[in-house]
Amino acid sequence: xxxxxxxxxxxxxxxxxxxxxxxxxxxxxxxxxxxxxxxxxxxxxxxxxxxxxxxxxxxxxxxxxxxxxxxxxxxxxxxxxxxxxxxxxxxxxxxxxxxxxxxxxxxxxxxxxxxxxxxxxxxxxxxxxxxxxxxxxxxxxxxxxxxxxxxxxxxxxxxxxxxxxxxxxxxxxxxxxxxxxxxxxxxxxxxxxxxxxxxxxxxxxxxxxxxxxxxxxxxxxxxxxxxxxxxxxxxxxxxxxxxxxxxxxxxxxxxxxxxxxxxxxxxxxxxxxxxxxxxxxxxxxxxxxxxxxxxxxxxxxxxxxxxxxxxxxxxxxxxxxxxxxxxxxxxxxxxxxxxxxxxxxxxxxxxxxxxxxxxxxxxxxxxxxxxxxxxxxxxxxxxxxxxxxxxxxxxxxxxxxxxxxxxxxxxxxxxxxxxxxxxxxxxxxxxxxxxxxxxxxxxxxxxxxxxxxxxxxxxxxxxxxxxxxxxxxxx
Amino acid sequence: xxxxxxxxxxxxxxxxxxxxxxxxxxxxxxxxxxxxxxxxxxxxxxxxxxxxxxxxxxxxxxxxxxxxxxxxxxxxxxxxxxxxxxxxxxxxxxxxxxxxxxxxxxxxxxxxxxxxxxxxxxxxxxxxxxxxxxxxxxxxxxxxxxxxxxxxxxxxxxxxxxxxxxxxxxxxxxxxxxxxxxxxxxxxxxxxxxxxxxxxxxxxxxxxxxxxxxxxxxxxxxxxxxxxxxxxxxxxxxxxxxxxxxxxxxxxxxxxxxxxxxxxxxxxxxxxxxxxxxxxxxxxxxxxxxxxxxxxxxxxxxxxxxxxxxxxxxxxxxxxxxxxxxxxxxxxxxxxxxxxxxxxxxxxxxxxxxxxxxxxxxxxxxxxxxxxxxxxxxxxxxxxxxxxxxxxxxxxxxxxxxxxxxxxxxxxxxxxxxxxxxxxxxxxxxxxxxxxxxxxxxxxxxxxxxxxxxxxxxxxxxxxxxxxxxxxxxx
Numbered sequence: 001x002x003x004x005x006x007x008x009x010x011x012x013x014x015x016x017x018x019x020x021x022x023x024x025x026x027x028x029x030x031x032x033x034x035x036x037x038x039x040x041x042x043x044x045x046x047x048x049x050x051x052x053x054x055x056x057x058x059x060x061x062x063x064x065x066x067x068x069x070x071x072x073x074x075x076x077x078x079x080x081x082x083x084x085x086x087x088x089x090x091x092x093x094x095x096x097x098x099x100x101x102x103x104x105x106x107x108x109x110x111x112x113x114x115x116x117x118x119x120x121x122x123x124x125x126x127x128x129x130x131x132x133x134x135x136x137x138x139x140x141x142x143x144x145x146x147x148x149x150x151x152x153x154x155x156x157x158x159x160x161x162x163x164x165x166x167x168x169x170x171x172x173x174x175x176x177x178x179x180x181x182x183x184x185x186x187x188x189x190x191x192x193x194x195x196x197x198x199x200x201x202x203x204x205x206x207x208x209x210x211x212x213x214x215x216x217x218x219x220x221x222x223x224x225x226x227x228x229x230x231x232x233x234x235x236x237x238x239x240x241x242x243x244x245x246x247x248x249x250x251x252x253x254x255x256x257x258x259x260x261x262x263x264x265x266x267x268x269x270x271x272x273x274x275x276x277x278x279x280x281x282x283x284x285x286x287x288x289x290x291x292x293x294x295x296x297x298x299x300x301x302x303x304x305x306x307x308x309x310x311x312x313x314x315x316x317x318x319x320x321x322x323x324x325x326x327x328x329x330x331x332x333x334x335x336x337x338x339x340x341x342x343x344x345x346x347x348x349x350x351x352x353x354x355x356x357x358x359x360x361x362x363x364x365x366x367x368x369x370x371x372x373x374x375x376x377x378x379x380x381x382x383x384x385x386x387x388x389x390x391x392x393x394x395x396x397x398x399x400x401x402x403x404x405x406x407x408x409x410x411x412x413x414x415x416x417x418x419x420x421x422x423x424x425x426x427x428x429x430x431x432x433x434x435x436x437x438x439x440x441x442x443x444x445x446x447x448x449x450x451x452x453x454x455x456x457x458x459x460x461x462x463x464x465x466x467x468x469x470x471x472x473x474x475x
Numbered sequence: 476x477x478x479x480x481x482x483x484x485x486x487x488x489x490x491x492x493x494x495x496x497x498x499x500x501x502x503x504x505x506x507x508x509x510x511x512x513x514x515x516x517x518x519x520x521x522x523x524x525x526x527x528x529x530x531x532x533x534x535x536x537x538x539x540x541x542x543x544x545x546x547x548x549x550x551x552x553x554x555x556x557x558x559x560x561x562x563x564x565x566x567x568x569x570x571x572x573x574x575x576x577x578x579x580x581x582x583x584x585x586x587x588x589x590x591x592x593x594x595x596x597x598x599x600x601x602x603x604x605x606x607x608x609x610x611x612x613x614x615x616x617x618x619x620x621x622x623x624x625x626x627x628x629x630x631x632x633x634x635x636x637x638x639x640x641x642x643x644x645x646x647x648x649x650x651x652x653x654x655x656x657x658x659x660x661x662x663x664x665x666x667x668x669x670x671x672x673x674x675x676x677x678x679x680x681x682x683x684x685x686x687x688x689x690x691x692x693x694x695x696x697x698x699x700x701x702x703x704x705x706x707x708x709x710x711x712x713x714x715x716x717x718x719x720x721x722x723x724x725x726x727x728x729x730x731x732x733x734x735x736x737x738x739x740x741x742x743x744x745x746x747x748x749x750x751x752x753x754x755x756x757x758x759x760x761x762x763x764x765x766x767x768x769x770x771x772x773x774x775x776x777x778x779x780x781x782x783x784x785x786x787x788x789x790x791x792x793x794x795x796x797x798x799x800x801x802x803x804x805x806x807x808x809x810x811x812x813x814x815x816x817x818x819x820x821x822x823x824x825x826x827x828x829x830x831x832x833x834x835x836x837x838x839x840x841x842x843x844x845x846x847x848x849x850x851x852x853x854x855x856x857x858x859x860x861x862x863x864x865x866x867x868x869x870x871x872x873x874x875x876x877x878x879x880x881x882x883x884x885x886x887x888x889x890x891x892x893x894x895x896x897x898x899x900x901x902x903x904x905x906x907x908x909x910x911x912x913x914x915x916x917x918x919x920x921x922x923x924x925x926x927x928x929x930x931x932x933x934x935x936x937x938x939x940x941x942x943x944x945x946x947x948x949x950x
Contacts, residue, residue: 103709103830104861105716150660156721159660162637177922182828184860185625185634185903187673188919189945190927194669198662215716234578241580242690245765246631246721290720291774299766353657355578385659386579428660444663447652451934452665458933459926470664 005061009043009087012053017044017093027088030079031072031135035434037080039066042088048168048176048207051089055205056174058087064464065089067201069111069143072135074349075433077200077469078143091142094207100125105213106165106182111142111206118211127213130157130249134333142206148198150429152332155384156249156288157214159429161197168208169196172460182210195455200431201466203459217288220249221296222325223304225283225316226273227253230358232312233283233383237354239310240285243303247296250286251384252332257393258380261338262331269331273315283313283383284332335380339391344400345378346392346411352424354386361388364418368392371414372407387428390415416443432470441472480536484518484562487528492519492568502563505554506547506610510909512555514541517563523643523651523682526564530680531649533562539939540564542676544586544618547610549824550908552675552944553618566617569682575600580688581640581657586617586681593686602688605632605724609808617681623673625904627807630859631724631763632689634904636672643683644671647935657685670930675906676941678934692763695724696771697800698779699747700791701754702728705833707787708758708858712829714785715760718778722771725761726859727807732868733855736813737806744806748790758788758858759807810855814866819875820853821867821886827899829861836863839893843867846889847882862903865890891918907945916947 009018019027019042029036040063045051058065064086068078080086094110097118101107102125109118115136122129131144133151143149144160145167157163166181169192179193196204227233233253240248259282263271273279289296300318307313319325339345352360361379368375374395381388392411394400416426420443432440441449449471456463456471467473485493494502494517504511515538520526533540539561543553555561569585572593576582577600584593590611597604606619608626618624619635620642632638641656644667654668671679702708708728715723734757738746748754764771775793782788794800814820827835836854843850849870856863867886869875891901895918907915916924924946931938931946942948 101828101830103713104828106828148662148666154659158637161666162633171922171926175922177926178920179923181898181900183826183900183903184629185826185857185862186900187623187902187904187906188900188915189907189923190678190930191623191636191666191669191673192923192926194666195930198666203665215720217720238578243765245690245692247765290718290722351658351660353576353579353581355576382660387660423656425656425658425661425663427662428658429662431662432664440663445653447646447650448654448664448667450650451646451652451667454933455665455670455930458929 005057005063006041008057009041009054012057013043013045013050017046027068027071027090028079030076032074035076035079037082037086038084039080039088040085042090044090044093046093048170051170051205051207052174052176054089055170055172059172059174059462059464063087064467066466067091067146067205069140069146070114070135070138072139073143073147073433074430075435077147077431077433077466081468089205091207092140097121098208101182102127104182106210107213108180108182108208108210109141110208111140113141115139115141115144122213126216128216129211129213131160131163141209145197145206145209146199146201147431150382150385150387152250152252152382154382155251156246161194163212164193164197164209165212166210167193167196167206169204169206171204172465180208180210198431200433200470202456202470203465215290218291219293219296220286220288221293221300221318222328223285223300223316223318224272224328225285225304225307225313226276226279227281227283227312228314230281230361233281234354234358235310235312236283236307237383239307240303243306244287244299247287247289247299248285249288250284252284253380253383254282254284254332254335255377255379256280257376258335258378259331261342261378262334265338265341266334269327269334271331272317276315279314284328335378339378339393342393344394344404346404346408348390348415349428349430350390350415350419350424350426351385351387351428352419352422354383356422357383357386357388360418360422360424364390364415367414367418368411372411434469437468437470437472440470480532480538481516483532484516484529487532488518488520488525492521502543502546502565503554505551507549510551510554512557512561513559514555514563515560517565519565519568521568523645526645526680526682527649527651529564530645530647534647534649534937534939538562539942541941542566542621542680544615544621545589545610545613547614548618548622548908549905550910552622552906552908552941556943564680566682567615572596573683576657577602579657581685582688583655583657583683583685584616585683586615588616590614590616590619597688601691603691604686604688606635606638616684620672620681620684621674621676622906625857625860625862627725627727627857629857630726631721636669638687639668639672639684640687641685642668642671642681644679644681646679647940655683655685673906675908675945677931677945678940690765693766694768694771695761695763696768696775696793697803698760698775698791698793699803700758700760700779700782700788701748701751702756702758702787703789704755705836708756709829709833710785710787711758711782712858714782715778718781719762719774722762722764722774723760724763725759727759728856728858729757729807729810730852730854731755732851733810733853734806736817736853737809740813740816741809744802744809746806747792751790754789759803810853814853814868817868819869819879821879821883823865823890824903824905825865825890825894825899825901826860826862826903827894827897829858831897832858832861832863835893835897835899839865839890842889842893843886847886909944912943912945912947915945
């Protein structure tokens with residue numbers, strides 16, 4: 001039967017696009033190299049009709065399917081398990097931009113389009129596709145949609161969910177739902193679009209999407225502020241909302257230890273104010289102005305002046321040009337790399353209501369210092385969205401590998417308990433995948449879990465789509 | 476058993492809050508007086524626990540439930556049917572504002588809060604809750620969420636869906652889903668929130684919500700532009716996006732015949748440019764500025780200057796003060812009333828991709844003129860969202876009542892066929908209710924309908940919540 005399925009798949013997509021031999025690492029290993037599976041085959045359909053035919057063939061054979069885009073996810077959601085029975089359905093060949101509609105401020109694109117290419121397509125049309133995140137050079141929009149990716153522009157433009165007007169989806173039965181409407185208002189039944197977005201390939205396979213575009217700002221300015229406390233950073237955020245309105249497109253906070261790692265491992269990046277011992281946090285602000293650079297600069301200066309008077313900012317620089325702005329952003333973007341240079345660490349992607357972030361950080365910092373002596377907290381993230389990458393670096397002395405082996409579970413537990421205490425989420429923008437299935441069981445409401453299982457059962461009764469991701473496998 | 480249920484309901488909510496006698500018109504008749512049902516009882520719980528207990532009692536008795544807010548819906552979705560077996564569950568007693576969190580830019584409110592009151596609560600906190608629509612003085616936020624209401628600020632702030640971060644919902648089994656997180660990022664499983672939003676009380680009963688707040692703009696200006704064609708209106712919209720960015724908070728188009736009705740029946744409202752015979756459309760623009768009124772005025776003037784040069788605007792006025800601005804908005808808001816003064820008409824709430832609106836209007840105008848001689852088209856709406864209220868007024872001569880009786884179905888068919896041809900939606904912001912169930916069956920994709928039915932079956936297997944709304948009753 002295995003051979004019959006492979007033969008059928010070859011007939012559907014062509015011999016060259018069914019991979020069963022050779023080095024399949026790119027499809028079988030996850031981005032962070034935490035896990036490696038074994039694919040029964042990697043199938044690379046070139047059209048929606050082929051995706052539907054592949055799904056039907058797999059359903060006939062009872063073969064589970066793992067949909068995959070750029071395979072850059074951080075929660076182990078797009079690689080096969082170790083059984084060798086799962087078919088990886090890679091969407092990277094489906095990379096057409098089907099339409100750009102400037103008057104409607106939309107574009108319709110296939111799931112395999114690389115995010116950065118879509119940013120470029122929008123720019124060429126004189127418009128902006130604002131989704132932006134670290135993996136943008138290799139992640140695909142299908143994966144962004146399947147995981148409801150976040151990134152650095154969420155404070156203004158929302159998550160991927162908020163940028164999508166319509167979807168084309170292949171159902172677990174191999175039917176095609178043609179939901180690609182470019183409509184900003186459409187109240188014709190249940191919101192299937194948002195159900196598929198963020199479902200991580202467990203309810204259907206997204207093959208195309210109609211996405212929102214925005215006018216390009218006339219100018220974009222970046223500032224770096226030294227702030228005396230997390231409370232001050234939250235106060236600065238409120239002021240920035242008030243002064244800049246929707247021109248506030250970025251608001252990132254970075255703790256002193258995180259910035260110190262960048263200064264140590266990438267000295268060429270020149271972290272502002274790092275020599276001032278009394279600066280516990282840096283804040284990166286971005287102001288995208290629809291008018292002019294002069295206007296953006298005047299608005300930024302007015303904001304910072306108010307902030308100085310208030311005391312929530314002790315020092316600040318506004319980038320003089322694009323290259324300076326990029327340099328400031330590079331500092332923020334290189335924190336994960338500096339962390340890796342420093343050694344092993346435990347990553348968290350949590351969110352808490354913005355108003356409670358100062359209390360959460362104080363509580364969690366003290367808790368970890370007490371319970372896990374010597375840990376170093378690499379705290380940075382999208383404060384404008386209440387989203388922190390509250391990472392825990394192994395102690396400077398001792399065996400980091402042993403620390404992770406012995407302590408990761410307990411550290412996660414401490415952090416997630418703290419998050420729950422402050423009404424937060426243990427997975428803000430990275431999703432559940434396989435990595436956090438148990439955490440979802442532990443922290444999601446039982447009533448919600450029951451509804452999620454009922455929906456999975458209703459749409460994918462045989463459980464063939466990405467089994468064991470988001471929801472635990474049925475016993 | 477009927478008496479037993481009523482007794483149980485009285486025990487749960489108190490005698491005074493179970494209505495079975497007297498004049499129940501307010502709960503049994505729909506807003507547009509198209510339909511009237513008969514309630515087995517009207518139950519008015521005062522808390523989420525009471526709602527859950529009422530749902531369990533009704534489930535035990537097999538009694539269908541019709542959730543109801545302000546009962547201002549336009550699609551007959553919140554009144555009981557004629558059978559006398561359905562319990563109306565009115566949420567108007569649940570009107571507490573549970574919390575306002577200024578630093579998090581959120582408020583948590585109960586479903587029965589009247590929309591206008593929530594606008595006021597936000598204003599008192601120095602913030603903005605931007606949802607705004609004609610029924611705001613009596614509609615409730617629970618109803619707004621259940622129907623994903625739109626309104627006049629969607630071009631900037633989105634529909635009700637886009638303003639909601641979390642929900643508290645009583646399930647058809649009488650359990651409470653506590654999903655009231657005020658988080659801007661939370662990827663922990665399927666998006667139940669958006670599934671309940673817009674499901675019109677058929678999947679669960681929304682009892683509370685955490686809503687987004689925004690900074691209040693420093694100034695808001697309104698302008699009225701005379702435009703030579705619908706193409707010109709679409710071009711003006713693109714320019715307004717480019718010039719004003721997110722400060723563009725309103726963009727309404729009104730056809731000459733619609734404005735003529737206002738001029739005829741409400742001459743005190745003084746419609747701009749109505750005496751200029753060659754002006755087929757008026758456009759109302761709103762510019763909410765985070766800086767100052769002077770800045771807003773300068774930006775508006777720069778936009779209008781560019782538009783004059785382009786030729787997409789032939790004349791324009793900018794309101795000098797709040798009272799003038801309100802007067803301009805009154806003209807727009809009074810079109811439905813002027814229509815009613817003129818006589819009977821057939822209402823549509825359609826959307827089309829903005830880029831295709833000029834071609835759609837040309838096509839549909841010609842089609843109706845040819846197929847239904849004498850009809851007069853009252854075309855106005857939220858062009859910024861691609862949403863038109865493309866209404867059809869009975870011919871000036873003849874019996875309007877007979878016209879509606881004989882022609883409504885055919886007119887609807889012609890309009891919906893035209894909408895489908897241009898990739899649009901037959902229900903943009905009003906929902907399905909009971910009125911458009913057949914239309915949904917006819918125009919929604921069969922694949923989508925199958926998934927919707929599976930979801931309904933999964934979450935409400937006995938079909939006790941608002942049966943026959945959104946989806947047809949099972950045979």
